Amino acid sequence: AFEGCTSLISITIPNGVIEILDNAFQDCTSLTSITIPNSVTDICESTFQGCTSLTSVTIPSSVESIGDYAFRYCTYLASVTIPVASLTYYGVYAFDNTADGLKIYVPATSLDTYKAETNWSAYEVVGAYTVTFGTLPDGVTGVAPSMAAEGETVTVSFSGVPAGKVPVVSVTYGDNYEVFDVKDNGDGTFSFTMPDGNATVTASGLKNDIKSCEATVPNQSLGTNSYINYKFLDAPATIGETVTDGNTTLTLG
Numbered sequence: 369a370f371e372g373c374t375s376l377i378s379i380t381i382p383n384g385v386i387e388i389l390d391n392a393f394q395d396c397t398s399l400t401s402i403t404i405p406n407s408v409t410d411i412c413e414s415t416f417q418g419c420t421s422l423t424s425v426t427i428p429s430s431v432e433s434i435g436d437y438a439f440r441y442c443t444y445l446a447s448v449t450i451p452v453a454s455l456t457y458y459g460v461y462a463f464d465n466t467a468d469g470l471k472i473y474v475p476a477t478s479l480d481t482y483k484a485e486t487n488w489s490a491y492e493v494v495g496a497y498t499v500t501f502g503t504l505p506d507g508v509t510g511v512a513p514s515m516a517a518e519g520e521t522v523t524v525s526f527s528g529v530p531a532g533k534v535p536v537v538s539v540t541y542g543d544n545y546e547v548f549d550v551k552d553n554g555d556g557t558f559s560f561t562m563p564d565g566n567a568t569v570t571a572s573g574l575k576n577d578i579k580s581c582e583a584t585v586p587n588q589s590l591g592t593n594s595y596i597n598y599k600f601l602d603a604p605a606t607i608g609e610t611v612t613d614g615n616t617t618l619t620l621g
Contacts, residue, residue: 535571
């Protein structure tokens with residue numbers, strides 16, 4: 369269909385397509401983005417072989433089979449996400465000659481199943497958990513990797529946030545346990561360390577975005593060993609200490 373189309377940059381396969389045929393996008397060397405709908409069950413032989421600009425791909429949960437050489441010679445492909453408990457066919461050389469350190473993320477509960485598949489024994493298959501979004505403010509959508517392994521840093525971004533506002537973000541996992549180390553990176557993104565369970569990202573509302581500022585409090589006004597607790601801090605700070613909350617930095621003189 370598009371074999372050898374070197375000007376093709378992105379493709380969204382229409383919903384309802386069941387099978388992506390042999391060589392359909394082979395040697396589309398400029399292709400950087402693939403969106404595969406949840407109707408596809410089979411990715412056939414050499415479908416994306418030689419797509420040298422691809423760096424990551426997410427396989428939908430509907431897929432049952434990945435054909436021989438499906439992503440071979442995708443030389444910059446570093447991350448593949450397969451949120452499927454098992455496949456009916458694991459193609460030979462499906463991910464050969466991809467990026468050094470390629471990781472194939474699969475459900476943590478299915479890791480042994482994938483590792484037992486001899487056709488894929490040469491690949492680094494990683495047990496991972498899902499990242500999904502819960503309640504978000506009206507008009508706001510979130511973007512995050514669909515799966516991540518325990519201990520990896522997950523970065524989340526949002527679109528549709530009004531100017532001058534930032535989301536109030538929290539992350540829960542397991543039996544509604546909260547991840548307490550959600551970090552506001554100050555650039556519109558948030559990050560957290562992936563726990564040992566499926567994570568749900570929620571934004572309970574929006575707050576004013578306080579731009580970067582610095583303040584120095586002279587020690588004459590505090591006295592030796594005095595403490596101060598500004599409203600943007602969660603704990604007191606001592607003389608000579610620099611404290612930061614989001615974009616705000618306070619140095620006690």
